[in-house]
Amino acid sequence: MRDNDDLAVDIKGDCFSGKKILFGITGGIAASESIKLIRELRRFQPNITIIMTKSAQKIITPLAVSWAGDCEIITDWEHQMSGLSNYDGILVSPCTRNFLSKLVSGVIDSPLMMAIAAAEYNNIPVMIVPSMHQSLADNEKTQHLCNQIEGRYSKILWGEKTENKYKQPNSIEIVANFANHVNSYLKNRKNIVVTLGSTTTMIDDIRYVKNTSSGETGYEIASRLFRWGHDVTIVAGETNHKPEFNIPLEIKCPNPEEMLKELIALSKCSIDVWIHAAAVLDYIHNEPIIGKIASGSDNITFSLTKYKKHLIELEKIVKKSFRVAFKLESNITLKQLISKSSSFVVKNNLDAVIANRLEDLNQTDKNRAHLILRNGDHFAIPNLKELSNAIRQLIDNN
Template sequence: MSSDHVGAHQGTVAMRTAVLAGEGLRTNRKHGQTMGAGGQHFTGLEAGLQVNRSLCVSGLVGGKEMDADATGCTDGSPKHQEGEHQVEQVAAQAAPEVQQHEDDEEQKSKAHRRNSGPIRPGFSCPVPGPHASKQDRQHHRPRGPEARVEHGGQRDGTVTKQHQVHREDEHRATVMNGERRRGRGTPRRRSTRQHQVVASVRHVRWSRAPVKKARSLRRSHGGGRVPRNVSSDTGVERLGDSLEGRRVVLGVSGGIAAVDTVRLARELRRHGAEVLTVMTQAAQRIITPLAVQWASSGTVLTDWSSGMSQLDDVDGVLVAPATRNTLASHVHGLQGGPLMMALSVARSRGTPIMAVPSMHHDLSTDPVTDDLVEAARAQGMAVVWGPDQEGKRKTVDHVEIVARFAHLLNATKKSRRSVAITLGATATPMDDVRRLVNTSSGRTGWALADDLYRHGHDVSCIAGLTTAPQPAWLPLVLRAETAPAMLDECLAVAKDRLDAWVHVAAVLDYLIDDPAEGKVASGSDALQINLIPGPKHIDALRERCEGSVRIGFKLETGIKQRELVRRAVAQVERAGMTAVIANRLEDLGHSDRPRGHLVDATGADYALNTERDLVEAIRRLIERGA
């Protein structure tokens, strides 16, 4: 390209920058037009001539600076006509090169757009495409709240026509406000492509549906896992099967204790019950049927329905809380709603009914209340009173309610047994202050007693020293802290000829021979203690328990499983046991190891992986009988 052509090309480029303001020209690249200050449109060569005339005014022709006289750019003079002729020649010769240059720029722009993704919300410029460099990817990052898109936007960064108009109006208002702040005499900052993109999305928001991502369990959430059998928001963890397959009616009357209905309904389901809830009008003013329906995951009756077929095939009725009005209506056969109908149907069919009263202390001690309770019990209703606290007879805990209700429903089943369970640790005294104690929390013994009671068995416990909480609903618990005292209690209980014995207690094998009186002084350098073998409880009870199911526990350490099974078989043969639960000290506390091994007289070994497996295996042996 010649120097004249270069000058014409540079003049054309300069036209798109500073000189446009001097002549009032504007370009429309899309349509290939140039508009003059008066609104005239120039295309092709005419636009080039018009631009170069503008350059003559500024003294820029051929890429060098000249004054107006040297170029002949004075309107009406011969030099002006000659200069204009020269400009036309230069522009005509430079037109192909200028057009080629513009085509090259257009190709570069298309290539850049091809290597870039769409303009997405949160980005100040097009997102780098798959062929973009690492530097471009690092540069194109979200710009925060400045690059958000409005509520009507699309995921690819486009917006609807309505929001586009709204966006342009907001942009114009922003520009006008900027001009007012700058003042009309201040030149406007030159807008680039990136600034145009930012300005186009600056005042709009982007509405995107939230994406739920799986989050790892934080330390603040606790280390426990969600049980596998909890499958939904209304699901519960199964804790037992004492109410498995049972369809029960949960009656809710208008006492303030109705707020505990949610806990009570879910506790019933934890033990396998199917719950049908019947609420009085007064109860609905305390707790909503919607909350009860969520907790029970079943039907909630609040008014009469045609036929009341929901009351068919009901295994038991539990009323908690039961007001005095409810008790009086039931005793005298009044029909004030679906709850009273359910109680009447249950009474006529011999279905078990349990009521848990809740009322003020003055009402509970009223002789009329005593008469109502006695009459209800005479008609077959089980009435369970709660503690007297704060001037009120409150309902018992929901766990105890369900345990007592399960016992009531299962007590009439076949193969119900009378069972004695020894549990806990035993001690032998050194003096009147100190004593030697073995290690046992009593947790397994309490769990076994609770399970047997819920399944309707008659349970008696002889408990030593325990740290695990005792279930308050067990009917008989005898305390014996020393090994001799526990043996005496066992011999006394054995007089009733029970159906089964389970020896879970950790009985000391050795006892202190001669305990000191008072307190041994603590200043002695050494203390000699003489230990003698203690009596074996299972051997001492063998004759008294003839014909009963007898299950013992044996804990060993430092031996292999084969030796463990051999020692368990030896104990079965020596003491006449039905079975022995053998375990090793090294396996306790490890979820990946068996909780114990059930060994019978034949030497068969059954691994029991969890404590629940252990409890269920013992219960089956007891129900099967000797």
């Protein structure tokens, strides 16, 4: 495809690369959002087939959908019976109450219904995104239909309720959840905890000490792992970066003490991988002042006490898990950074560390980080996307 082609999309990832994906559109008004959704799907490189029901064609034209998908659209029965192909995943969005009823009843009156019936037999993961008025969605029969559909290799993704309607989630959220559903059936999927953001310690009820971390790196790593089908839990401190979509389970822990307690609790949940991307304070204020320190004084004096190292505390109870930590240094040579990081891996019984220098972080001509493995191998990582992909490959290969 030419770079200036009007049909082109910017590639964001490869979680659908090599996969055959069927996208079905039914006759809800949210079918008008299909253009954005299809183009978001294509940003992750699937081999895409699109089927529209006759009702959907009354909402949006096959020509517009064909432009979005850069492919021919199946609008009626055809001799190839494309719906019977061995797809890696099927996404239906939007999905009407009428379509849900037909699906449960086993009605096959369209190519899309045939495709889903075949998918159930072939154990192909299906995700359905309903969009309907609240009076229909909350109806007992609708809930009964959804309960029957879920669990048969099918996932139902509801959007938020606004204006008395359950509207379709945005395209980024739909595609991310669909990728997670499809890829969760790959071998060797892991239960992963990612810590991210900064932590604080209170001086009084108003003032606090905080280190610097936006959470962007952790969110990028967690998002990629989620799209690749892993079960991801985020434990977040303070953040000011807004991720593209929300991972279902994010636990807020603004200070080092709360974060450590939460991590110890999670250690009882058979966690396979720990990624420590949070900037955890090394020192805390043990006795914060109740209320507000008067502002009339020229100086305020308080003491910070060295706090427990999360890596050391957890090492005692997660010995069989795969562990990746981050290490930030400054005013040292690259050779010294690699050497210190290699020692850091051994000392904390880690499998890998992501190391960088403070002075390199905003330099576009510098590598974003360096990946140092337990066996001594190390690799330069040019940017954040390559960093998250390197961690994903490291986890998949271990």
